[in-house]
Amino acid sequence: MDFLKELGHLAIASRMKGLTDRLLRGGTEAYRYLDIDFEPRWFTLFYLLSTESSPLSIQQIADALKVSHPAVIQTAQMLVKRGLIRSYQDEADRRKRLLAITPKGRELAAELTPVWNCFLAAVSDLFGSAGADMMEVIRKVEEELDREEMGSRIIRKIKEMQAKAVEIVEYSPEHREVFRTLNEEWLKKYFAVEEDDIRLLRHPEEVIIAPGGAVLFARLGGKIVGTTALLKRDDETYELAKMAVTPGAQRKQAGRRLAESAIALARQKGAKTVILMTDNRLRAAVGLYRNLGFRLAPNETTTSGKYARAKFGFAMKLDLE
Amino acid sequence: MDFLKELGHLAIASRMKGLTDRLLRGGTEAYRYLDIDFEPRWFTLFYLLSTESSPLSIQQIADALKVSHPAVIQTAQMLVKRGLIRSYQDEADRRKRLLAITPKGRELAAELTPVWNCFLAAVSDLFGSAGADMMEVIRKVEEELDREEMGSRIIRKIKEMQAKAVEIVEYSPEHREVFRTLNEEWLKKYFAVEEDDIRLLRHPEEVIIAPGGAVLFARLGGKIVGTTALLKRDDETYELAKMAVTPGAQRKQAGRRLAESAIALARQKGAKTVILMTDNRLRAAVGLYRNLGFRLAPNETTTSGKYARAKFGFAMKLDLE
DNA sequence: AAAACTTACGTAAGCGCTTTCACATATATC
DNA sequence: GATATATGTGAAAGCGCTTACGTAAGTTTT
Incomplete structure (x- = not known):
């Protein structure tokens, strides 16, 4: 043959x-x-x-x-x-x-x-x-x-495949620990863990979910590799925050799937706008947000605005309508 | 563009x-x-x-x-x-x-x-x-x-093109001179000009055409570059002979066109067999004859058989039916 | 069993392209 | 007008393949 x-x-x-x-x-x-x-x-x-x-x-x-x-x-x-x-x-x-x-x-x-x-x-x-x-x-x-050149085509396929492999699950009590560790890992790498962080990370059910928000997790190969939180600001506005993906699982579309799922959830909850606070030094994240449709929103204030690191960052906004 | x-x-x-x-x-x-x-x-x-x-x-x-x-x-x-x-x-x-x-x-x-x-x-x-x-x-x-590989395909096309460029014309008196010189040129190169050759080459009308044969010429770019003779042996048998192509025009399908035309003419005259006498040393010619369908005919005798050079040669035969 | 031939592989050199770098010359900017 | 930047070319080296040839091992012939 x-x-x-x-x-x-x-x-x-x-x-x-x-x-x-x-x-x-x-x-x-x-x-x-x-x-x-x-x-x-x-x-x-x-x-x-x-x-x-x-x-x-x-x-x-x-x-x-x-x-x-x-x-x-x-x-x-x-x-x-x-x-x-x-x-x-x-x-x-x-x-x-x-x-x-x-x-x-x-x-x-x-x-x-x-x-x-x-x-x-x-x-x-x-x-x-x-x-x-x-x-x-x-x-x-x-x-x-x-x-579209071949490289881009193949990489697109690879990303699709990777995205399919990522499973998104909602918060349940057994996740409290991993939610905190993932975020602390991330915070320690880029910034510092501050007072307000600690309260939010220790008590997600009370601080995030009870007021009408949500916490999502990305599971890859049976392991939780990333998380994000959707904070309710008012009936029409939610904030995407606390996005963290463990280094070993980065560039595997976990972040994108988390963000997409959070946006979908916000829409489902009746949101008209999703805002977020990010930092210029987080190139990959900013790229992802832009790609998802987020645009610079200089005058927007976010709940994250109260953190010290915010002075290096800026707000972005996604209009859902 | x-x-x-x-x-x-x-x-x-x-x-x-x-x-x-x-x-x-x-x-x-x-x-x-x-x-x-x-x-x-x-x-x-x-x-x-x-x-x-x-x-x-x-x-x-x-x-x-x-x-x-x-x-x-x-x-x-x-x-x-x-x-x-x-x-x-x-x-x-x-x-x-x-x-x-x-x-x-x-x-x-x-x-x-x-x-x-x-x-x-x-x-x-x-x-x-x-x-x-x-x-x-x-x-x-x-x-x-x-x-069929590409080389063969292209070369086939080239040969077709060359063949189209070759014009075949029948004998007329003004060709007597060129008929002789083309053949003498050829004979001198490969063999020797013998007595019988001279008579035939000098008087083609009497020796070849009058008994029912023919002489054909190949014209390329306005110039006669080759010739061949068709000798009548009997009503059913003709002999292809005196094929000569000037060196400068060789490998340009003049020989093939001459031979093909001669065979067609023989068929038209009612021939059932065309024979010829050739020589093992004339590789290109023998290849052409084989390609046209001529096969070895060891027992065949030809009019050319009487020439001295025939002892190095052999006869070939083409069945027209 | 020796000799001749065939097969399998390795090495070297070559070919046609590329990338990289250097340099000369143009063009733009202040 | 000086300086920075862009553009056009050339030289060199590299890459991935090829062909050519040499050597070793196996096979056939004598």
């Missing part, structure tokens, strides 16, 4: 590479058959210069061919050595080196044109007889990749 | 290469995002070894992945250095080195499996949203290339 075929989409890069190799090898054979000193990889540069757009600078060519400029320099050397193109300094901008086709190059281009047409015919036949409009496929895929 | 897109099928190799680069770069980014020390190009080897087929020899792997064995060795070194695979000598065949996954490798494979699934999902999405079944396209194109 063919291992690469079994892999399907996973080996698509390998197989596409294999295909291009086979296509280019065909070009090499054709030039050799005709006893012409030319190589397929020179084609794009040579053809570009053989059109009326010549002369072009190194960088212009690199952009047009979507390769690095050293690649152009190296290919150009080959063609200059064979007298097919020549290079000279641009008078207007003396940093630039312009490449242009020579008469000998024009001659070869004329000789090669029918060969290229044969290549064209062979490729069209190949993809045609495979019943596929490969050009259209490539064009569309390029377009899609322009819209 | 996008030069590569303008080129269409001519730049298909460049664009496919660009696509694979973008796909692989996405993989690199994903591993970096997860802070995992792994590279996309290791995937096929690592995955192959992580399946139940392990252990495998270097060469077995190279075959499965369709790369050279040094490529396997080099990739394997990377993986061995990281403790993901190990290698040991095959006891049964001490030339072989077997590669197998290590426990640490299994661990990583388990960790990476969901990541690979994300890659899979992203690729499927990508090609799906481009509305194209890329896997199917690649599969078919590979199949087509297995049937």
Whole structure:
């Protein structure tokens, strides 16, 4: 059996590479058959210069061919050595080196044109007889990749997967301990544990839940790895606070799931606005809040405002309507 | 405008290469995002070894992945250095080195499996949203290339093009001179000009055409570059002879077009068999005759049999029915 | 059993591209 | 006009593959 075929989409890069190799090898054979000193990889540069757009600078060519400029320099050397193109300094901008086709190059281009047409015919036949409009496929895929690059696509999938693995659970008495330790761990790392913190963290049921708020936890692989609190300010306003995720579980979407769940809960409770207090130094958190729709709210005061660390921070606001 | 897109099928190799680069770069980014020390190009080897087929020899792997064995060795070194695979000598065949996954490798494979699934999902999405079944396209194109490689396809097209450029014309008196010189040029190169040759070459009208034969010429770019004669032996049998193409026009399908035209003419004249006399040293000619359907006919005697050079040669025969 | 051939692997060198860095020249900013 | 920044190119090194060749081990032939 063919291992690469079994892999399907996973080996698509390998197989596409294999295909291009086979296509280019065909070009090499054709030039050799005709006893012409030319190589397929020179084609794009040579053809570009053989059109009326010549002369072009190194960088212009690199952009047009979507390769690095050293690649152009190296290919150009080959063609200059064979007298097919020549290079000279641009008078207007003396940093630039312009490449242009020579008469000998024009001659070869004329000789090669029918060969290229044969290549064209062979490729069209190949993809045609495979019943596929490969050009259209490539064009569309390029377009899609322009819209969003592969890295971003994969990372998005990874985040989705991670988010699914995070389970959100509501507060119950056995969580009192972990709520405190998670928050203290976080506070000690970034700030200091203050008087008011201690009261709130020790008695979440009384201070947070009883007045109409909530405490949520993120469970990953059976373990509680994060928490957040939703504090009721008034019937229409809730505050997202006390978000803490244990270092080992960070960047695994626990924070996002907690925030999303808290926002959903606030909406369910009839909130029209969710506010929060954060700090510029907490880059990841601020990024998350922005991404969830929170915007700067300079004039907003929060319950967290009373803490000393707030002087380094700022408020954000999310409109739920 | 996008030069590569303008080129269409001519730049298909460049664009496919660009696509694979973008796909692989996405993989690199994903591993970096997860802070995992792994590279996309290791995937096929690592995955192959992580399946139940392990252990495998270097060469077995190279075959499965369709790369050279040094490529396997080099990739394997990377993986061995990281403790993901190990290698040991095959006891049964001490030339072989077997590669197998290590426990640490299994661990990583388990960790990476969901990541690979994300890659899979992203690729499927990508090609799906481009509305194209890329896997199917690649599969078919590979199949087509297995049937006939690209080099052969292009060269076939080139030959077709060359054949179209060759014009076949029948004998007329002004050709008498060129018929003789083309043949003498050829004879001098390979053999010697003999008595009987001279008579035939000097008086084609009387010796060849009057008895029911014909003389054909190949014209390329306005110039006569080749000739052949069709000699009538009896009502059902004609002999293809005196095929000569000037050196500068060789490998340009003049010979093939001449032979094909002569055969067509023989068929038109009611022939059931075409015979010819050739020589083992004339590789290209013999190849052409074989390709046209001529087969060895050891017992056949030809009019050319009377020439001295025939003792190095042999007869071939084409059945027209 | 020796010799010739085949197979498997390792090493080296090459190729075509990239990234990185250095340097010259333009352009923008004060 | 001086200085900072941006741009264009070249040189070097690296990367991942290839081909070519050498060596060792196995297999077949004589």
